[in-house]
Amino acid sequence: MKEILMQVRDLSFRYGKHSVIKNVSFDLFKGDYFGVVGPNGSGKTTLLKLCLGLIKKDSGTIKLFDKDVENLKERTKLAYISQKSNSFNMGFPATVEEVIKGSLLSIGYNKKDANEMMGRALNEIGIENIRHKRIGDLSGGQQQKAFIAKAIASNPEVIFLDEPTVGIDQKSQDYFYETMGRLNKEGVTLFMVSHDISAVTTYSNRVICIGENTFHIHEKNEISDIETSLKKIYGKNMGFVTH
Numbered sequence: 001m002k003e004i005l006m007q008v009r010d011l012s013f014r015y016g017k018h019s020v021i022k023n024v025s026f027d028l029f030k031g032d033y034f035g036v037v038g039p040n041g042s043g044k045t046t047l048l049k050l051c052l053g054l055i056k057k058d059s060g061t062i063k064l065f066d067k068d069v070e071n072l073k074e075r076t077k078l079a080y081i082s083q084k085s086n087s088f089n090m091g092f093p094a095t096v097e098e099v100i101k102g103s104l105l106s107i108g109y110n111k112k113d114a115n116e117m118m119g120r121a122l123n124e125i126g127i128e129n130i131r132h133k134r135i136g137d138l139s140g141g142q143q144q145k146a147f148i149a150k151a152i153a154s155n156p157e158v159i160f161l162d163e164p165t166v167g168i169d170q171k172s173q174d175y176f177y178e179t180m181g182r183l184n185k186e187g188v189t190l191f192m193v194s195h196d197i198s199a200v201t202t203y204s205n206r207v208i209c210i211g212e213n214t215f216h217i218h219e220k221n222e223i224s225d226i227e228t229s230l231k232k233i234y235g236k237n238m239g240f241v242t243h
């Protein structure tokens with residue numbers, strides 16, 4: 001029997017009069033690599049923010065680790081890599097090392113453990129060479145890697161990712177997907193929003209296809225079924241390139 005990590009039931013959300021998420025229900029199982037695809041404005045980021053408790057739902061329930069996500073205390077178990085890491089003030093004069101270590105110290109790890117965990121994360125993402133650089137001085141791709149390292153440093157059980165490879169070159173994208181694949185094999189659950197349909201169909205075991213008025217969950221990664229869903233959403237055939 002699969003262990004449920006997040007349970008979403010009858011979830012609805014609107015911005016003012018604009019209904020974005022309508023009566024959605026699904027489970028995220030431990031060990032899933034769950035992909036979420038759909039066109040611009042279909043509600044992918046909104047769904048992800050609701051799942052993290054960053055915005056308040058209008059109705060329904062979202063339980064993460066069996067607790068209402070809006071009251072969840074065990075935040076160290078989850079990590080979030082946002083679109084373009086836009087929640088960080090790039091003018092803040094901190095180095096990669098300081099940002100990662102600071103976040104570990106702030107959630108209660110001591111200096112020795114924080115140093116070890118940071119070293120592992122920098123090594124995992126392959127960015128030891130930029131550890132002393134200021135975040136604001138890095139390229140977009142390097143910044144994204146630094147935030148990926150920060151996200152995995154605390155050994156989270158689940159990582160929520162919103163367009164994680166935007167601004168990263170092809171070689172680094174491949175490395176990123178390899179790293180996520182490795183973490184997933186080690187037991188980390190992933191919930192990833194992406195426009196890269198090929199990456200999602202290559203790596204995910206379950207896929208949500210979200211359109212303006214449709215929400216379809218594919219319990220298996222069967223490309224022909226996903227193609228059919230996406231054709232309905234986009235109104236045309238979508239060609240996939242396997243990664």
Ligand SMILES: Nc1ncnc2c1ncn2[C@@H]1O[C@H](COP(=O)(O)OP(=O)(O)OP(=O)(O)O)[C@@H](O)[C@H]1O
Pocket residue numbers: 015020038039040041042043044045046047
């Ligand atoms: N803060 C907000 N206030 C009002 N409307 C919003 C807000 N954020 C998003 N929206 C609207 O909600 C809808 C869903 O937006 P969302 O960002 O979730 O879509 P998305 O699928 O993630 O899009 P993209 O692929 O472009 O990132 C869009 O129509 C968007 O304009």
